[in-house]
Amino acid sequence: MLKILITGAGGQLGRELHVLKAAYPNWEFRAAGRADLDIADASAVQQVFEAFQPDYCLNTAAYTAVDRAEEETDQAFAINAAGAENIAKVCLAHGTRLFHYSTDYVYKDGIGRPLREDDPTAPAGVYAASKLEGDQRVLAALSTATVIRTSWVYSSFGHNFVKTMLRLGQERDQLRVVFDQIGTPTYARHLAVATLSVIEQIESGKTQSADVAGVFHYSNEGVCSWYDFARAIFELTGISCDVSPIESSEYPTPAKRPSFSVLNKAKFKTATGQTIPHWREALQECLQELGYLEQQD
Ligand SMILES: NC(=O)c1ccc[n+]([C@@H]2O[C@H](COP(=O)([O-])OP(=O)(O)OC[C@H]3O[C@@H](n4cnc5c(N)ncnc54)[C@H](OP(=O)(O)O)[C@@H]3O)[C@@H](O)[C@H]2O)c1
Numbered sequence: 001m002l003k004i005l006i007t008g009a010g011g012q013l014g015r016e017l018h019v020l021k022a023a024y025p026n027w028e029f030r031a032a033g034r035a036d037l038d039i040a041d042a043s044a045v046q047q048v049f050e051a052f053q054p055d056y057c058l059n060t061a062a063y064t065a066v067d068r069a070e071e072e073t074d075q076a077f078a079i080n081a082a083g084a085e086n087i088a089k090v091c092l093a094h095g096t097r098l099f100h101y102s103t104d105y106v107y108k109d110g111i112g113r114p115l116r117e118d119d120p121t122a123p124a125g126v127y128a129a130s131k132l133e134g135d136q137r138v139l140a141a142l143s144t145a146t147v148i149r150t151s152w153v154y155s156s157f158g159h160n161f162v163k164t165m166l167r168l169g170q171e172r173d174q175l176r177v178v179f180d181q182i183g184t185p186t187y188a189r190h191l192a193v194a195t196l197s198v199i200e201q202i203e204s205g206k207t208q209s210a211d212v213a214g215v216f217h218y219s220n221e222g223v224c225s226w227y228d229f230a231r232a233i234f235e236l237t238g239i240s241c242d243v244s245p246i247e248s249s250e251y252p253t254p255a256k257r258p259s260f261s262v263l264n265k266a267k268f269k270t271a272t273g274q275t276i277p278h279w280r281e282a283l284q285e286c287l288q289e290l291g292y293l294e295q296q297d
Helices: 012-023 042-052 073-094 126-141 161-171 188-204 226-237 266-272 279-289
Strands: 002-007 027-032 056-059 097-103 146-150 174-178 214-217 242-246
Touching (some): 012 188, 097 188, 161 279, 174 226, 214 266, 226 242
Parallel strands (some): 097 146
């Protein structure tokens, strides 16, 4: 039986991956939350791998508090850089195939067109820098790893922009949302489906493992600002809340966000043959999951 280890299993992506196990009755999933496996603890990582002997590891564990990372630099690097490397080294030792997740924040801002995997990096904050170092350490330790850089992740699980807007939209008549940060939202369910489909493709021989080694991008299709995204949330749910566009300078945050971080996903689509849903369809699906819209078959 194929064995799949999910790290960071209490997070948005980790939970979405675990939910999908029902679709793979012949695979054994082990969902390790932070309390079960601290990826910053190399000996704990080793113990879990020795006990479970996974064929695949999906490393969704990460320090994701983007603003707090500006103060907690050591912790961010211990998890996102050293922790990611711990996982990659143990994968190498056990012959485990690794999927590791990263972020659009690693790139130089201002390129002004959808970003490619080989575009220059220049992380603006601690979180972004720690994630970039993680990607580099993972690939240096394990060249067969798949590093998937994603953006603006949300889910029916955990805390995210969609759930914050749903709450605020019902508490207030008006909201101000930035319109000068452009990117693409990613429904974690879709990234989870895409990941497990790649594993299926590798196992069936449809995709060669070597073709999905290295850095890839995955987000939903399309482009929007956070303002557009907020408007879509209210339009689709019928929540009546006025949204005004503001500049990032009117909503300062400790860590700077990129102004344009749309990811070009051509490399992923070519390597896997997968199609990716548009962000509006994805949002609709998540809102259905949250019970805001009728479920559609
Ligand atoms: N969320 C986004 O908008 C976004 C955007 C781009 C890329 N990404 C990347 O996508 C991946 C998945 O993100 P996500 O949205 O699912 O994040 P998330 O919801 O914050 O989940 C991350 C999980 O990792 C756990 N964790 C933290 N430190 C750990 C450690 N030392 N050992 C084991 N687990 C640990 C967290 O537990 P605690 O909650 O207990 O700390 C949390 O359950 C991450 O690599 C992230 O960097 C996310």
